[in-house]
Amino acid sequence: MRTALLALTLLAASAGFAQAQERTPSQRQTIIDIAYVLGESHALRQACEGAYDQYWRDRMIRLTDTEQPDPALDRRMKEAFNSGFALRRAEHPECTRASRIAEAAAARRGQGLAARLSDVTYRLDPREAAAQRAAEEAEAEADLPLRR
Template sequence: MRSKLTAFALAVTALAMPALAQDRTPAVRQSLVDLAYVLGEAHALRQACLGEDDQYWRTRMIRMVDTEQPDAALDRRLKESFNTGFASRQGEFPTCTGATHRAEIATAARGQSLAAQLSQVMNPVQGDAPPTLKEMNADAGHGDVATRPAPR
């Protein structure tokens, strides 16, 4: 379980180079919003087990926003998405149970997938075209955050 969470954390950290989202496609901007939602979910799930003082995923979110330096509209969407993801999982998993741990693993897998997709778009292998939004959503799987509309 911890290996998936660690991989997710490393993937988010790997996005340390700004995506310059204000200059990117709507698909990239949406993927950043989706990743913010997943970070919010992860924050709530981790706090359910480790307590409200734990700020691990919130700190990662702050780093992502600081790195991206988004325009005001995207900044607002990122923060709203994080908060929506947090509230969703906090309401669903108010205490630490086996189900909380399983949800944490699934959330980490979604986050890792989104981070990997963004990494491919930001740093494509020479000669490879970045994935399209359709490809990104198909790779994310049915029901993932990437296929949901962003909170408004």
């Protein structure tokens, strides 16, 4: 259920977000962060579903198709996806309870990032928006397992 909700949230956020021509640095970073989470999710799902599962990779392709990023953002998105994938593949090569917990944590983080893209916080005063994003990031980080 969480993965379905995350997929819907990511697609809804990216579809509405793609309308904007100019992106703020914060918005661009959020897109990169989403790509990273998609990479993590891809590795974690493959650990349990098998190497042929392409569910989250397909979502990444949809994100880049919808977003139509400039070459620099496209490169950074792909690097982020690959980094997230490599990290989680190394940490969780097999399907275990820990990999399922990590997958749920990635889903929560992705939901928060997608909500940020579709939220009105980008229309707030920059100081208000920064404070709100910092609070959201602190909350999201508290939910993530510690990395070695």
